[in-house]
Amino acid sequence: MIDKEVLRINNVTKLYGNQKALDNVTISVKEGEVAGLIGPNGAGKSTLMKIIVGLIRNYEGNVFIEGENVLSETNKNKKRAGCVIENPGFYPELSGYDNLLYFSKISGCSGKEDIDNIINLLGIKDFVHKKARKYSLGMKQRLGLAQAVLGNPKLLVLDEPTNGLDPNVILNIREFIKYLSEEKRISVIISSHILTEIELMCKKVFFIKNGIIVDEVRPADNLQNPEGSCFVFETDNIRELKDFFKAKNIYTSIHGKGKVIADLKEYSIREILSMLLENNINILGTYRQKASLEKRFIEIMEENIIE
Ligand SMILES: Nc1ncnc2c1ncn2[C@@H]1O[C@H](COP(=O)(O)OP(=O)(O)OP(=O)(O)O)[C@@H](O)[C@H]1O
Ligand SMILES: [Mg+2]
Known part of the structure; x- marks a missing residue:
């Protein structure tokens, strides 16, 4: 069986004034595939991720999720992509749990059982009943990830989800992403500066520099062929x-x-x-x-x- 393409980006160029933040980017991610995006500060990673989830709508080229243009109105209603980009927003006076409950109600995608399952998988049981305003960065990141997954997305877009987190939390997130990709067949695109992280999690890695995809590498090829x-x-x-x-x-x-x-x-x-x-x-x-x-x-x- 040929794996289905979930994300397809065709010739995307984004200008901020005269400055090109993305230059003719063309990439694709298949069903259940975890793809990495690596590049230095200002390379265009966040810009690309915002375009994928529809936060930036003014650009050249096309982005499709499951064959449908992300800018089309019907796509908007189907919530094909979940994301954690920059600071996830929560209701500060509600507990993490109540934030998730509220989100699942408005998105209409997941029930209490799903929430409990995600809480267990992400290892956030200990603090999920604390008010969200008291959360540390690592807690916020994991609650954001839980929220993104509750909408049952086909694609998860994660902008530096492990940045600044301690090794245990990183391990937690890595295993959760593995579970989503392998068991739920969710596709993931994830940006990071932590190269070893990307190497462990991603089936393919795109290198981006000055808004240009300069290379695509498959870490597994190196592992299978240690001599190289x-x-x-x-x-x-x-x-x-x-x-x-x-x-x-x-x-x-x-x-x-x-x-x-x-x-x-x-x-x-x-x-x-x-x-x-x-x-x-x-x-x-x-x-x-x-x-x-x-x-x-x-x-x-x-x-x-x-x-
Ligand atoms: N709202 C904006 N207005 C003008 N220029 C912007 C804006 N957002 C980003 N840029 C510029 O676009 C380029 C790409 O920025 P982007 O945030 O996508 O990079 P990045 O790869 O995510 O960097 P970092 O690793 O620092 O997060 C940079 O040169 C940045 O200065
Ligand atoms: Mg960024």
């Missing part, structure tokens, strides 16, 4: 080396001064080295790179600065 097919090449002619790889459709990025990292995929290092020799491209040294997401992140963030 990425090699670092040291050279005195970066341009020539990059052109050589480009002609073979081998993806490269700059790995610091005089170094290029290339994912050789089906080529062996032996084949590549002999071809480089034939082409008279000077290689000063080479070694295997165990590609982790963090290294990739640094490479991508470095690339434009050096070039």
Whole structure:
């Protein structure tokens, strides 16, 4: 069975005045898939998330959830996406529990049983009867997550949900997201600066920089192939080396001064080295790179600065 596409973003460009916050973004997320969005401050992560949930409505391009444009009126009523973006808003004088109860009543999607189930899964039993105004950041984040899920969304949009939280709470949230994706087949798009977090949770990761999606990586590929097919090449002619790889459709990025990292995929290092020799491209040294997401992140963030 081919997995259904739940989120589809086509050529989305967003301008704030003259400044491009998003530049021709095209991505998709399938049913039950957890996708990550990583990029430096100001990359456009929050802007993209607000567009997905309809908080920003003025942009070029199209966003579809389950095939329906998020800007269409019918979509608005169906509440296909739940979200935790910036500070989740609650009634401060009500307890967390009563906030959830009120929300489930107005959304008409979930009953008391669902609320209790979510409270258990998120491990928020201890404080759910406290007034919301007394909540810490970690408590607020988890209550926000509970509220987002109560609407029975097909897609969950989480903007830095683990930022500033302690490791136990992060573990809690991570397991909850895993449960939603695996048991409920909910799709999730999640932004974070904590790369190891994203690596553990996400099936695919989009790297965003200056509003542009610069790469898409599947962390599981690295885990399944711990040896990896990425090699670092040291050279005195970066341009020539990059052109050589480009002609073979081998993806490269700059790995610091005089170094290029290339994912050789089906080529062996032996084949590549002999071809480089034939082409008279000077290689000063080479070694295997165990590609982790963090290294990739640094490479991508470095690339434009050096070039
Ligand atoms: N309301 C706004 N008006 C004008 N410019 C904005 C507005 N919101 C965001 N921007 C600009 O758009 C760009 C993208 O911002 P955005 O908040 O989407 O980035 P981000 O990746 O979420 O960053 P961070 O990691 O700091 O949360 C930035 O250059 C920012 O200054
Ligand atoms: Mg942001």
